[in-house]
Amino acid sequence: MSVIGHFVDGRRTGGSSGRRGEVFDPATGRRTGEVELASAADVAAAVAAAERAARAWRDASLAKRTAVLFAFRELVHARRDQLAEVITAEHGKVLADAAGEVQRGLEVIEYACGIPVALRGGFSENVSTEVDSYSLRQPLGVVAVISPFNFPVMVPLWFVPVAVAAGNAVVLKPSEKDPSAALLLAEWFVEAGLPAGVLNVVNGDKEAVDALLEHPAVRAVSFVGSTPVARYVYQRGTATGKRVQALGGAKNHMVVLPDADLDLAADAAVNAGFGSAGERCMAISALVAVEPVADELVARIARRMAGLRTGDGRRGCDMGPLVTAAHAARVRSYVDAGVAAGAVPVVDGRDVEPDGEPDGFWLGPTLFDRVTTDMSIYTDEIFGPVLSVLRVDSYDEAVALVNASPYGNGTAIFTNDGGAARRFQHEVEVGMVGINVPIPVPMAYYSFGGWKSSLFGDLHAHGADGVAFFTRGKVVTSRWLDPRHGGVNLGFPTQT
Numbered sequence: 001m002s003v004i005g006h007f008v009d010g011r012r013t014g015g016s017s018g019r020r021g022e023v024f025d026p027a028t029g030r031r032t033g034e035v036e037l038a039s040a041a042d043v044a045a046a047v048a049a050a051e052r053a054a055r056a057w058r059d060a061s062l063a064k065r066t067a068v069l070f071a072f073r074e075l076v077h078a079r080r081d082q083l084a085e086v087i088t089a090e091h092g093k094v095l096a097d098a099a100g101e102v103q104r105g106l107e108v109i110e111y112a113c114g115i116p117v118a119l120r121g122g123f124s125e126n127v128s129t130e131v132d133s134y135s136l137r138q139p140l141g142v143v144a145v146i147s148p149f150n151f152p153v154m155v156p157l158w159f160v161p162v163a164v165a166a167g168n169a170v171v172l173k174p175s176e177k178d179p180s181a182a183l184l185l186a187e188w189f190v191e192a193g194l195p196a197g198v199l200n201v202v203n204g205d206k207e208a209v210d211a212l213l214e215h216p217a218v219r220a221v222s223f224v225g226s227t228p229v230a231r232y233v234y235q236r237g238t239a240t241g242k243r244v245q246a247l248g249g250a251k252n253h254m255v256v257l258p259d260a261d262l263d264l265a266a267d268a269a270v271n272a273g274f275g276s277a278g279e280r281c282m283a284i285s286a287l288v289a290v291e292p293v294a295d296e297l298v299a300r301i302a303r304r305m306a307g308l309r310t311g312d313g314r315r316g317c318d319m320g321p322l323v324t325a326a327h328a329a330r331v332r333s334y335v336d337a338g339v340a341a342g343a344v345p346v347v348d349g350r351d352v353e354p355d356g357e358p359d360g361f362w363l364g365p366t367l368f369d370r371v372t373t374d375m376s377i378y379t380d381e382i383f384g385p386v387l388s389v390l391r392v393d394s395y396d397e398a399v400a401l402v403n404a405s406p407y408g409n410g411t412a413i414f415t416n417d418g419g420a421a422r423r424f425q426h427e428v429e430v431g432m433v434g435i436n437v438p439i440p441v442p443m444a445y446y447s448f449g450g451w452k453s454s455l456f457g458d459l460h461a462h463g464a465d466g467v468a469f470f471t472r473g474k475v476v477t478s479r480w481l482d483p484r485h486g487g488v489n490l491g492f493p494t495q496t
């Protein structure tokens with residue numbers, strides 16, 4: 001059994017807290033490792049290393065920084081299968097899905113390779129006579145990234161490459177449920193030429209998060225996780241004077257209009273509902289069928305679900321286990337609650353026969369029909385393979401239902417009517433919208449983020465927002481005096 005420690009100042013280190021968490025292989029149910037849970041002193045050591053490294057790194061040329069990023073991109077690309085195996089072993093998602101996650105992370109590294117363009121400022125000549133103005137963006141110093149269990153590679157890579165490329169030093173606190181991938185990324189970054197201390201990893205739980213939120217040298221926090229913790233991190237972090245972007249939970253609706261291609265919609269609902277066992281912040285968990293299509297749509301989805309194989313992610317199955325025994329039990333209790341509340345279990349995942357060891361954390365894909373907005377399977381983020389169908393009579397009813405949700409991460413509409421799609425994109429109160437696309441995750445050069453309780457703060461992840469988040473703007477007004485300068489004048493400076 002392995003002991004998973006921290007990565008500070010360019011090398012793996014142990015912890016001083018004496019506290020450890022357990023890491024499992026969700027497909028076997030076996031404990032495969034123990035992870036150090038950092039104390040405030042462990043966090044302080046990582047922040048100190050980052051502070052030292054940040055002083056030189058902010059002055060590293062753009063050429064030097066991009067050379068490191070290009071080399072890191074090559075290493076991650078060459079070792080993407082290894083990374084996918086580590087993800088599957090601790091998270092449980094199937095290997096193909098883990099490889100997809102690595103690919104989306106690679107795209108952010110590639111975006112960060114273009115940092116010289118993203119950091120370019122503006123220049124205005126002669127804003128006043130012989131006076132020029134120009135804008136710069138400079139790094140913040142030490143920043144923290146706190147990530148969730150469900151994307152142990154992609155979510156750290158939403159932030160770390162951009163933060164580092166912009167000249168910051170980073171302390172990354174991954175999820176204690178699947179901590180190994182982050183350590184590999186940090187090691188590979190150093191192998192690619194990143195100076196020791198520019199990227200540090202501390203493993204831990206709330207204690208480590210609180211230490212980061214309280215540490216005065218940490219200037220900014222990028223957080224991704226559940227809504228209650230995101231809200232807490234935003235409130236605590238901003239109270240201690242930090243810049244915070246805190247991405248929270250989700251309940252994503254897919255609206256199917258009567259004119260939609262129902263095969264396309266059924267494929268999309270299955271893929272987006274059950275991919276990664278529903279443990280995606282962009283998973284579709286509520287399907288809003290505008291009548292009269294519900295009967296036919298539910299039948300087509302159920303037919304596709306009959307062909308899904310749940311099992312060990314290393315065996316070519318479609319869907320893996322849930323991340324922990326406790327989470328599997330929680331999701332199962334929601335299925336029980338759905339049945340008790342009167343929803344119709346068209347496919348009941350509690351009966352699944354997995355292609356995997358019996359002690360794995362299994363629950364099969366579950367489809368509920370005739371779900372209503374007062375049921376807990378609708379109101380709560382379940383974060384499991386449970387898809388709820390709600391029936392409505394009109395487009396207006398569908399949009400009102402989506403907009404009444406406290407969450408606003410992603411949504412999708414399926415229709416062949418361009419006018420309806422355009423109206424939806426305009427009216428819906430959600431940050432990422434798909435039109436005949438069920439999981440509209442923006443490319444790395446756009447920014448990822450939801451609205452309402454799905455994001456606290458204003459700047460989204462990666463793309464232009466990411467660069468803005470990890471830098472401070474500065475505007476310089478300059479005049480090189482010539483013999484004609486005008487002498488003393490206490491008036492307010494205006495253009496002449």
Ligand code: NAD
Binds near residue numbers: 206230250383
């Ligand atoms: P989580 O909130 O339990 O944990 C996220 C991080 O916060 C982890 O690093 C964890 O160690 C830490 N943490 C947990 N409890 C804490 C506490 N009380 N105080 C301080 N820190 C704490 O989330 P999770 O279960 O790891 O991830 C799943 C959640 O993340 C889901 O709600 C999902 O929707 C959300 N998520 C959102 C996005 C997005 O982009 N909006 C992306 C991925 C995941």
